[in-house]
Amino acid sequence: MxxxxxxxxxxxxxxxxxxxxxxxxxxxxxxxxxxxxxxxxxxxxxxxxxxxxxxxxxxxxxxxxxxxxxxxxxxxxxxxxxxxxxxxxxxxxxxxxxxxxxxxxxxxxxxxxxxxxxxxxxxxxxxxxPPKDVLIAKLLGSFKAPLSNFVYLINAISEKQKSQED
The missing domain is CATH 3.30.70.1730 (Ribosomal protein L10, N-terminal RNA-binding domain)
Structure with missing residues (x-):
């Protein structure tokens, strides 16, 4: 060859x-x-x-x-x-x-x-x-939004209870 x-x-x-x-x-x-x-x-x-x-x-x-x-x-x-x-x-x-x-x-x-x-x-x-890291960031952002709203709701309830106790 x-x-x-x-x-x-x-x-x-x-x-x-x-x-x-x-x-x-x-x-x-x-x-x-x-x-x-x-x-x-x-x-x-x-x-x-x-x-x-x-x-x-x-x-x-x-x-x-x-x-x-x-x-x-x-x-x-x-x-x-x-x-x-x-x-x-x-x-x-x-x-x-x-x-x-x-x-x-x-x-x-x-x-x-x-x-x-x-x-x-x-x-x-x-x-x-989009690049993989952008897709991951979007996914994590979509997870974060409901959790943030939940924390805001819990905090609002807590604030309301404190104001009622005073």
Whole structure:
């Protein structure tokens, strides 16, 4: 077996492992971004805990096919970048979608979220989901409101009883 083939097989294995590990994989066409824009995008993705890579399309297609994601094969036309979300499945979609609003050269192409193939519309819907910590804060806030009202009620009853005793 040739050295080149071994290198390619190792790269396909690496891509496949990342795809298996990721909760979400979002594909985007990045052609036309300037170096400054690409640097800013990579920084935004890194801050959101998203791994961002550019692979040869043939190798990425092979990895996707081996995992049974045959339907994403049509995504790989032209230069395509791949964003892997490991902790927050919505993070890659959110960052890429937000960035594409100001930088029209970045175009969402689709993705795979928890094993399900997502088209562009589903990726954009996923991008509207707030980050995990915001959702947790909202949940805790919804727990706090009834408890606060209950404490206020108990306090009012106590105050009323004290004023009646005096």
């Amino acid at each position: 040739g050295k080149n083939r071994e290198v390619k097989e190792a790269k396909v294995k690496e891509i496949k492992e990342k795809m298996e590990k990721a909760q979400s994989i979002i594909f985007a066409k990045y052609q036309g971004l300037t170096v400054e824009e690409d640097t800013k995008l990579r920084k935004n993705l890194r801050e959101a805990g998203v791994e961002y890579k550019v692979y040869k399309n043939t190798l990425a297609k092979l990895a996707a096919k081996e995992l049974g994601f045959d339907e994403v094969e049509n995504v790989f036309a032209g230069p395509i970048s791949t964003a892997f979300g490991y902790d927050d499945p919505a993070a890659p979609a959110r960052v890429l979608n937000d960035f594409s609003k100001d930088h029209k050269m970045l175009e969402l192409k689709g993705g795979v979220v928890q094993g399900e193939i997502f088209d562009i519309d589903k990726v954009k819907q996923l991008a509207t989901i």
